[in-house]
Amino acid sequence: MIEFNPSDLADEPIPSGEYDFFVSESRERASNSEKNKGKLYIELKVTVSNATARKTVYDRFSGWLQPWKLKDFCTACGLLAELQAGELRAENNGLSGLKGKCQVGVEFSPKGPKNVITKYIIPKKQTEEKNDANTVF
Secondary structure, three states: OOOOOHHHHHHOOOOOEEEEEEEEEEEEEEOOOOOOOOOEEEEEEEEEEOOOOEEEEEEEEOOOOOHHHHHHHHHHOOOHHHHHOOOOOOHHHOOOOOEEEEEEEEEEEOOEEEEEEEEEEOOHHHHHHHHHHOOOO
8 A cells, every 4th residue: 555645745736627716915026037027917826716626826917928818817807997097906915805717727847737727707797798888780
């Protein structure tokens, strides 16, 4: 029989699927990459959970880094007007407490598999309102 400590498995990714999310921390960071050195981006510490799984995931985006994801996040959290006005504030945990639904996937890297948020899900009500506003009679 192989003996192991169950807590050693804590870093295993959760299955891909739809999860509730809760932003526990947010901040603005400066990129260290050569191409984008000094450009600011938003980093979120997000807890994703459903009835059977729970995991902390970090997500990063900005207007130059995954702008589609930034827009979907803001729309899903009711912050699209702030984003469009250029008034979105992530520093000092300005986005903490936000919640919604997201799609979680598993990304494979040389360090092993890890969970990533692949998409923030826009509530149906907002999607229907958007569709109604674009309807031409």
